[in-house]
Amino acid sequence: xxxxxxxxxxxxxxxxxxxxxxxxxxxxxxxxxxxxxxxxxxxxxxxxxxxxxxxxxxxxxxxxxxxxxxxxxxxxxxxxxxxxxxxxxxxxxxxxxxxxxxxxxxxxxxxxxxxxxxxxxxxxxxxxxxxxxxxxxxxxxxxxxxxxxxxxxxxxxxxxxxxxxxxxxxxxxxxxxxxxxxxxxxxxxxxxxxxxxxxxxxxxxxxxxxxxxxxxxxxxxxxxxxxxxxxxxxxxxxxxxxxxxxxxxxxxxxxxxxxxxxxxxxxxxxxxxxxxxxxxxxxxxxxxxxxxxxxxxxxxxxxxxxxxxxxxxxxxxxxxxxxxx
Amino acid sequence: xxxxxxxxxxxxxxxxxxxxxxxxxxxxxxxxxxxxxxxxxxxxxxxxxxxxxxxxxxxxxxxxxxxxxxxxxxxxxxxxxxxxxxxxxxxxxxxxxxxxxxxxxxxxxxxxxxxxxxxxxxxxxxxxxxxxxxxxxxxxxxxxxxxxxxxxxxxxxxxxxxxxxxxxxxxxxxxxxxxxxxxxxxxxxxxxxxxxxxxxxxxxxxxxxxxxxxxxxxxxxxxxxxxxxxxxxxxxxxxxxxxxxxxxxxxxxxxxxxxxxxxxxxxxxxxxxxxxxxxxxxxxxxxxxxxxxxxxxxxxxxxxxxxxxxxxxxxxxxxxxxxxxxxxxxxxxxxxxxxxxxxxxxxxxxxxxxxxxxxxxxxxxxxxxxxxxxxxxxxxxxxxxxxxxxxxxxxxxxxxxxxxxxxxxxxxxxxxxxxxxxxxxxxxxxxxxxxxxxxxxxxxxxxxxxxxxxxxxxxxxxxxxxxxxxxxxxxxxxxxxxxxxxxxxxxxxxxxxxxxxxxxxxxx
Numbered sequence: 032x033x034x035x036x037x038x039x040x041x042x043x044x045x046x047x048x049x050x051x052x053x054x055x056x057x058x059x060x061x062x063x064x065x066x067x068x069x070x071x072x073x074x075x076x077x078x079x080x081x082x083x084x085x086x087x088x089x090x091x092x093x094x095x096x097x098x099x100x101x102x103x104x105x106x107x108x109x110x111x112x113x114x115x116x117x118x119x120x121x122x123x124x125x126x127x128x129x130x131x132x133x134x135x136x137x138x139x140x141x142x143x144x145x146x147x148x149x150x151x152x153x154x155x156x157x158x159x160x161x162x163x164x165x166x167x168x169x170x171x172x173x174x175x176x177x178x179x180x181x182x183x184x185x186x187x188x189x190x191x192x193x194x195x196x197x198x199x200x201x202x203x204x205x206x207x208x209x210x211x212x213x214x215x216x217x218x219x220x221x222x223x224x225x226x227x228x229x230x231x232x233x234x235x236x237x238x239x240x241x242x243x244x245x246x247x248x249x250x251x252x253x254x255x256x257x258x259x260x261x262x263x264x265x266x267x268x269x270x271x272x273x274x275x276x277x278x279x280x281x282x283x284x285x286x287x288x289x290x291x292x293x294x295x296x297x298x299x300x301x302x303x304x305x306x307x308x309x310x311x312x313x314x315x316x317x318x319x320x321x322x323x324x325x326x327x328x329x330x331x332x333x334x335x336x337x338x339x340x341x342x343x344x345x346x347x348x349x350x351x352x353x354x355x356x
Numbered sequence: 357x358x359x360x361x362x363x364x365x366x367x368x369x370x371x372x373x374x375x376x377x378x379x380x381x382x383x384x385x386x387x388x389x390x391x392x393x394x395x396x397x398x399x400x401x402x403x404x405x406x407x408x409x410x411x412x413x414x415x416x417x418x419x420x421x422x423x424x425x426x427x428x429x430x431x432x433x434x435x436x437x438x439x440x441x442x443x444x445x446x447x448x449x450x451x452x453x454x455x456x457x458x459x460x461x462x463x464x465x466x467x468x469x470x471x472x473x474x475x476x477x478x479x480x481x482x483x484x485x486x487x488x489x490x491x492x493x494x495x496x497x498x499x500x501x502x503x504x505x506x507x508x509x510x511x512x513x514x515x516x517x518x519x520x521x522x523x524x525x526x527x528x529x530x531x532x533x534x535x536x537x538x539x540x541x542x543x544x545x546x547x548x549x550x551x552x553x554x555x556x557x558x559x560x561x562x563x564x565x566x567x568x569x570x571x572x573x574x575x576x577x578x579x580x581x582x583x584x585x586x587x588x589x590x591x592x593x594x595x596x597x598x599x600x601x602x603x604x605x606x607x608x609x610x611x612x613x614x615x616x617x618x619x620x621x622x623x624x625x626x627x628x629x630x631x632x633x634x635x636x637x638x639x640x641x642x643x644x645x646x647x648x649x650x651x652x653x654x655x656x657x658x659x660x661x662x663x664x665x666x667x668x669x670x671x672x673x674x675x676x677x678x679x680x681x682x683x684x685x686x687x688x689x690x691x692x693x694x695x696x697x698x699x700x701x702x703x704x705x706x707x708x709x710x711x712x713x714x715x716x717x718x719x720x721x722x723x724x725x726x727x728x729x730x731x732x733x734x735x736x737x738x739x740x741x742x743x744x745x746x747x748x749x750x751x752x753x754x755x756x757x758x759x760x761x762x763x764x765x766x767x768x769x770x771x772x773x774x775x776x777x778x779x780x781x782x783x784x785x786x787x788x789x790x791x792x793x794x795x796x797x798x799x800x801x802x803x804x805x806x807x808x809x810x811x812x813x814x815x816x817x818x819x820x821x822x823x824x825x826x827x828x829x830x831x832x833x834x835x836x837x838x839x840x841x842x843x844x845x846x847x848x849x850x851x852x853x854x855x856x857x858x859x860x861x862x863x864x
Contacts, residue, residue, distance in 0.1 A: 066696075095766060096766050097766060097767070098560070098767065099556055099557050099559065099560060099767065099769075100556040100557065100558075100559035100560060101542075101559065101560065103556045103559060104556050104557060104767075107556055133547075135559075136556075137554060137556075180816060183813065183814055188544075189542055189543075189544035189545075189547045190544065190545055190546055190547040191547035192544075192547070214813045214814070215813075216502070216810045216813055216814075217544040217545055217806075218544075218806075219544070219695075219700070220698075220700055222700035222702075222704060222708060223700050223702065225704070226498065226700075226702060226703060226704045227501070227502075229498065229704075230498040230499060230500070230501070230703075231499075232500075232501035232502065232814070233814070245707075245708055249707070354547060
């Protein structure tokens with residue numbers, strides 16, 4: 032009896048393995064929707080390398096750069112021209128969901144692709160210069176509450192972009208009412224925005240923790256809060272979260288992938304499992320560590336709903352500040 | 357002393373065999389481009405940008421390559437000025453005045469040698485000035501807020517006339533075209549789309565690099581196709597070197613004066629190398645007065661402008677590196693390259709990207725030595741290249757441009773765009789509308805707009821913030837002078853320049 036059961040278990044196991052055994056043959060493509068050198072390009076290249084190292088793919092992972100419209104060109108390409116491609120993944124991040132939420136990809140929405148998974152995140156921070164009068168996030172937002180125009184923020188994204196939204200998420204959680212009145216100065220990148228804060232022209236900086244590392248180390252920048260659930264590991268562990276200061280604000284800039292909605296079920300299962308395996312591997316942990324990525328990986332079955340929720344939240348917020356009508 | 361430490365680190369970057377190789381290559385190609393009439397430093401750098409992308413060079417190597425090309429073009433410009441009486445580029449115009457007469461007297465080899473030495477002296481003085489001034493200015497630049505930046509950009513626009521000021525109206529038209537192109541895409545201050553007509557590819561605006569390569573490199577090809585210059589030039593005999601050591605020593609004061617003056621002219625935003633060589637030449641003439649035979653082949657008439665324009669080329673890097681505001685057309689192209697490499701130009705580059713900044717500065721020093729070595733023994737080789745028919749050169753340039761632009765974005769849309777810019781550049785040049793102000797408008801326009809918007813946010817909508825600090829007021833005054841002076845002094849200078857250059861044809 033015992034033997035029989037064991038045998039059937041083995042048979043079942045063998046069966047399920049073969050059912051999952053779809054594997055992409057030949058070359059796999061990873062689209063980075065930006066020029067070489069940015070975050071999406073990094074996602075594709077490093078994931079491709081680790082996947083090859085781990086033997087998750089048979090052939091090679093080729094990174095294709097497809098810049099344009101903040102990811103819109105690649106999104107449109109995936110939806111229209113590659114709708115049933117089993118061997119295609121596209122790098123995405125919170126910037127992608129922000130633009131989807133604000134309808135910046137005309138005629139397209141988050142439901143038109145399959146969201147595969149996230150592989151880590153870069154968390155939002157709010158920081159001031161070392162000479163600033165604000166010692167913690169509460170002091171800062173008390174001042175904003177008293178007069179929404181009193182604290183000027185600068186960040187590396189356009190008005191309504193992710194860096195701006197992080198200020199609004201935190202301000203809303205802190206109970207600030209006149210969100211559209213909060214002054215926000217947009218710069219081309221985090222570096223320029225920080226220059227203005229360090230130079231004393233602007234009061235506070237909003238950005239991601241990885242951008243600010245240089246200025247934190249040099250002591251020019253005082254980080255008031257990180258917008259994560261718990262304190263970050265390693266050298267960031269001294270930064271208090273917004274939550275522990277009583278302001279329930281989260282701002283993960285996750286990095287992950289989507290793939291064509293029309294791809295076969297087997298391939299979708301395969302890619303979700305591949306991202307899970309990759310995330311659990313030692314090799315990927317090394318990559319995360321050396322590039323300042325922080326653990327972030329919603330379970331496979333929840334990622335899709337996480338993305339939808341994020342799109343929903345950003346849409347609501349964008350309406351509130353009048354960016355969407 | 358801190359600076360010296362950084363400089364040593366810079367040398368560590370620049371002296372790796374890989375970077376050294378690209379510096380040498382850049383210096384060589386730069387000299388070549390400089391000595392070909394019509395191709396100036398801005399074109400040279402624009403042509404080499406796609407190559408940097410094609411080869412996938414790391415940022416510091418790419419910048420070292422391009423600065424070497426820049427320095428090389430400044431050296432090369434003199435060769436055709438002296439031998440053909442056609443300036444290889446605009447800054448080398450003044451070198452024609454005494455260089456060509458020297459060549460006619462059979463002293464071409466001497467003129468080439470002494471001008472190489474003068475270029476070296478100018479470049480060295482300029483680079484030392486850059487090393488001393490840049491870190492100080494970078495610290496000072498931290499105090500620049502949006503209002504000060506706005507005034508600074510205004511100053512750069514106001515002095516635009518100084519760069520290509522033959523017809524100020526055309527300069528204004530060119531700058532306006534540049535600003536108009538720059539408004540396409542998302543407006544980061546409001547998050548709204550402008551002039552994108554629902555075309556996804558336009559959402560992020562028009563890439564500077566596309567515009568630069570199209571305007572400069574592709575239009576050059578179209579000009580060639582039109583003129584069908586297939587034959588090349590006749591071989592030129594350089595003659596023997598008769599330059600004595602005594603003569604060389606006697607030009608040292610001229611070299612120093614020229615280099616320092618050129619550097620100062622280069623630092624002023626908008627002025628650039630042409631002004632550097634012009635001022636150096638004029639001053640030298642004033643100082644020596646009747647003792648010299650200027651215009652008839654005086655050796656110091658070759659030394660002064662060459663020291664001046666090479667000093668200015670290093671000087672022009674100062675505002676570009678410290679403030680992110682280019683002082684000349686070529687530095688505008690270099691700035692665009694920095695932005696494409698994801699490096700934020702400005703005061704913080706000295707702390708955040710110290711390896712790149714100091715690597716480039718060290719490469720400039722090494723490059724100058726290389727250029728001197730290249731230009732004295734190899735001058736015969738460059739002279740021979742002057743007689744290579746352009747039918748072999750330009751197709752290579754075009755091929756590199758296409759491959760390079762495609763390798764940046766893998767988008768055929770970008771290639772069409774580049775060609776469109778090339779065709780536009782061709783017609784603009786036919787209309788004698790200068791191209792450099794277009795690039796400056798394209799680069800500076802959005803920055804000026806952004807800083808105006810930011811200043812108004814900071815002041816809650818009160819315009820008085822724009823002249824709220826003494827620094828801003830100072831910049832406004834200089835901008836005002838920059839706008840007015842060319843009308844007062846300009847015609848005077850131009851008359852003199854024309855009088856001095858009676859017979860020499862000038863090509864841009």
